[in-house]
Amino acid sequence: MSDLSNFSISLPEQVTFTFTNPGLTFGNPSYLDINVSGGTVLDGSYDAHCIDTDRPLSLGKTYQAKVFSSYETLPPELLGTGNIEQPQNFDLINWIINQNFVGKTAANGQLFTYGDVQRAIWTLIDDINSTSRLGGWNQTRTNQILALAQANGEGFIPTFEYTTIFGENIIGKLGVILAPDGTNDGILNPDAQIIITEVKLSKIGNFVFNDINGDGIQDEGEDKIVGVTVNLLADVDGNGVIENGEVIQSSVTDADGKYHFEVVAGNYKIQFEQPQDFSEISPRLAGIDTTQDSDGLISDVITIKPGEYDPTIDAGFYNNTGIIGDRVWFDNDGDGIQDQGENGINGVLLKLINNDTGETIATDITEGDGEYLFDSLPQGNYTIMVDPSTLPGNLQQTADSDGILDGMSTVNLPAAQSNLNQDFGYQQLGTIGDRVWFDQDRDGVQDEGENGINGVTVKLLDATGNIVATTLTGNNPNSSTLEEGYYAFTNVTPGDYRVMFVQPDGFNEVSPFQAGSNSALDSDANPANGLMSNLFTLAPGEINSTLDAGFYNCGPCVFEISNGFSGTNIKVQISMEEIEGGVKFTVTETDPNLIGDIRGLFFHINDESLLKQLKVNGSDITDYEFKANSVQDLGNGVNMNGDGNIHKYDIGIEFGTQGISQDDIQSTTFIISHKTVELNVEDFLNQEFGVRLTSVGQPNSREQSSKIFGYSPEDCCDSIFSNSLLAMNPIAI
Template sequence: MARHVLAALVCAAAVLGLSTPLLVATADDTDGPLTVRVVRGETGVGGILVVATDPSGASVSGVTGPDGSVQLATTPLSGGKYRVDAAIPASMPDVKPAVEDQSRASLTEFVDVGGGKAVTLTMGVGGMDGPVQLGDRTWFDTDGDGIQDGDEPPLPGVRVQLLGCDGGGAPLAEKTTDRAGRYLFGPAEGLQPHSCYTLKFDFSGVDTGPLPGSPPVEGLKWTVPHAGDQSLDSDVDPADGSVRVAIGPPGAVDHTVDAGVVGGLNRVGDLVWADSNRNGLQDPGEPGIADVGVRLQKADGTPVAGTSTGPHGQYQFSHLPDGSYQVCFDTAKLPPQYGDYQLTRQRAGSPGQDSAPDPATGCTAPTELKPDRTQDLTMDAGLAPPVNRIAALVWQDVDGDGRPGAIEPGIAGVPVKLRAEDGTQFAMTTTGPDGKYAFDDLPSGAFAVCFDLANLPPSAADFTPVEKSAVSGADPATGCTSAVTLGLGKREDTALNAGLAAPVNRIGERVWADTNRNGIADDTESGPSGVPVKLLRADGGEEATTTTGADGQFRFTGIPDGTYQVCVDRGALPAPVAGYQFTRPRAGESTKDSDVDLVSGCAPPVVVGVGHRDGSVGVGLAPARNRLGDLLWLDRNGNGEPDAGEPGAAGVAVTMKDAEGRPVAVTRTAADGSYLLDDLPDGSFRVCFDLTDLPDLRLVGSDEPGCSGPVDVGPKPREDLSARFGLVSGTPAVVPAAQESVSGGGFPVGWVLFGVVAAIGLVVGVRWWKAAGQEP
């Protein structure tokens, strides 16, 4: 069993071929020789490392030879009083500390070779057999550091009780430490293998006269526990002087249960701990932190002393004169596993259970030590981990470069899920108005962020992540980022952004030559190239222009969300379609017919945006022919112009007749009342509408109820698309206004007109219903 940290260091020195002591003190040739022999029974044991340490901390070492002996040169040391430690190497697993008796000491012993006195020290080892033994030493901790130094005196007269595991009931046995401060319990006192006991120490009966300063018994206190190596520090609880121990199997020997006492000294101290939950309180399970630098200074800032916390986070400054002191903690050089921890909030609870230093300065408030207040052990310091955090952005990547630009907006309302390393959902939030999101106060660990692409806000419902990059971390297929690990060295991640891009808006289709003039793009009809096509915004401004390709295809891509019209200028048609006319619109299947207006050359408005990214517009061009047409509508106010709310007359048969009344062309009005008479000969004709099912209606300005006056067709112009005809009541009611005004009786003109209009509406409605299933 290794007995002291210095033993390991000496071993390292031997491995490196160093022959000088680890720590060199002033040579003292007045010390006598020191010989150490390690035996198992009566046989010497070789290969045991032995270290002698003087009061200054300097040491020499050696390894026992085949006979178990080693002589340590004391001349490099000083003081005459040494602590001697023997360490059993790991290569001897069957060798254990032996029972201590009159002829054999334990593996930690104290000797005095001052004045040239020669000392031979025999230490015992054994195996896992024989009796069990428990004990060791009480001492006066002169410097109050919790470690047994070579020149610190033993403390005889301490009563030690062996109690049951729970510490209650009558003592099983009792001992009083001898003049070397030793005590031992063995089978004779009822000590059993595989058992648990409590040792209770009581120094109330000791003689303090021989101690440094002869402190009064009532001023004695137990020293700081667990300050270093188990065999050299103090193990008892300062509150009640007890310690619980466990005894191993037969042959188990424990010579490490020591108790140190301090007295007559002012002291300040206590604990540095990891405040894992950042509440400022010392909660169960929160560990002490070793190797934290602690500085003691006077209230005016004058340095006094420095130390570092022990293995369990404890520290102490002792032997202090009366005065006012502050304790300061060095948080700039913490142990690696606590490298970025900071002081927790100050005074969150009871003194001794909370944290004393101000996080801003790292120092406590001054505390005063005086005769009636010799210690302050409430100078604890909690170190808390910083808050782990993930915060980033979801933005609309308008330009598609994968980087958020100054004018590219954040997307609000995007659901964001935080998943733990095992894939379970840890938290959820949504992006704010600026597209930002955050998960705060996260534990250390690995996390991935997933953006819920199936539930994006309406304004971005069909958006998808851009290609994954260092700036945009979402996988386009899953919407999730790679996992990031938060903890020491990385408390915040702000790179889990997601750029979402809208699908490309497209408007276009084909311009084709409708050679058979049927209004349908047949498979044999080719598209002319070089036809100029304009894309107009809703405000009439020009968004873009293009020309058709070799197959007549055209397309506007990457246009912003909005409402647009596709327009073709007949006057700018290239050869060989120069002079062509627009073919009749909406003649059949929407993907194969023509959409543009015969007069304006513009298609109906097309909206592109979320949920509708493709707009289809076909343009048919037909060889120039004589044609005439426009609209037949119900002219309710008789002003000769189609006004809002005046419907077209659908399904009415239209016939063009020559001077002899012979039919030249026939067609039927469409659902909106429009009509087109195509491929007409040159001449003067009349346009006649079959009003058989509309007997109460007549054409505005016509002597013959269903026919227009003469209209000329060709050769120039070949096209008249302004032939509009309004329908009005054939027998309008007339009531003298004077009669209505004077008598107040009769049927008012307003009601008569209302009845006429209602009758016209009924007739037209019936006519439309009958024509709904007929082909034009």
């Protein structure tokens, strides 16, 4: 905030003006519009207000007037009865003229008028209040303006950028007093009405920079200089010349190297004090762009008019010695180029070595955006070395200024030159893991208590399917307790990958693929894609610990049927087990109360196209037939009819011969295979099975027979099937 009392010396001593009343032709409606002439910086049109009602102004007359700031100490001739009677209220009046009341809504719902504003000003500054030439006005609205001014305007000083109580962003205004000399006799004691004029503030700035190459132009990469003292000069002694010592205000450049002064219209110079760490002053007014050049230690005279902002007064400084820099950065895409959005690496120590002596002559630590700088360097040969111990972990170097990725670069520095091309790029490497586990409940989700599996081979593949790395699961190295089944691929270059799991020995089933909603706990080994995960992208520095695989073991698929539809009910257990070359079936009569002779087994296959090339082999087999949905009677009493509905199957197999004296088979085993296709248990799941038994009964009386049927389960390793023996005889795995 400026000390506006200092700026009265910049105002012209005298101006010529004419006026109109009311002031409706310029700016906001006001009591007066005035037009200032005379060849000064105040030439122009302004809104104005009457200060003293005791003296007249004559329409159509041209006046000469003395000029004063409402914030300066006024001469006694302007004060007292019949003149300016309450100068202590100029802060409140300045507050009022900066609010732009006219046209805004008052508390009573009406709009403020210029008459309301003028009445408020007379109340604050004069001993007499008039109603002459006020247009529409209202004492209630005037009282509201006065109350707001007294609540908000004490000690008010306008600023160049100002927000009114109505939320408008404006250029702040200074009340400038014009004291007319009604007889043009040059006597200060006025014989015409004193007025206060709304004059917009002005602003001067802008920037002090490190002119690295000393050309006097702000070039890309040339940084700000913070803390430089900047002085505002004006013609303090009034001799018509702005001299070096005539300082009316001082400032220092901020964190962005910028400064500004808020001023009243007038003539000024800007003076820069040379910063201690810079030996040279940039050439003055080099180039043609005034926004980019240096104005030297002292600028030319700046004539600034009301409301203007001149952001072109800059200064450059440099050293006659050279500098070396520039940046250590995260090269996210590994292309060795500093792309937009690739951040610097802060906190990295760099050493500067004099190649002639081998000594480290300077060190610097990156800051800001990974930037470093070695300055004040004489010409010579240097090496810049990155201290690798200060780099973050999991990085690989991708860029080095001399093309050798060794964290060092050699520079031949000429006298007074800059080399800001010494950049070092590093790509953040990632980690991929995490676990292979025994999925006991086969739900595809890692549950508490489900152990890991050590020794499982895990492969990392790139997007084209090439194997990048291979590892084995083992104990979690980051855990103090025994946690098995963990793996990790570390220091992985960002990119697209898949993880492939090799099914461990002793486990013949894979968990459901990506079951559940938690990617950190599901299984990513896709049975339909060679136990590989989906393709995923590893970002720079990412730790992806969501690539897991679950395995479990299913023994023989065992189920029981006992639904009799003809003869005596009896229980039979059927076991299916995958073996090399086919599926091994074991059929066993398991009823605790009855004995029966197993004569035939009938069942379906899921894919009927396999029937033509099926083969069956078993020592007890005496006949068989394969025909889709057609097999129901093999002869010799081996059939599946008798309940009014003939049960027809794809496959029928006869065992032994009829009669208890011929064969007595309570259990039999056979193998079904295919000439070209490897069969598995799934080929026979969720299908109807039927068994024909003869010689059924007690050991001493076996004259009955049985025809029973039931169904194989949908999934032998999932839910317990309703007619399965798994609930009673769980299979150890």
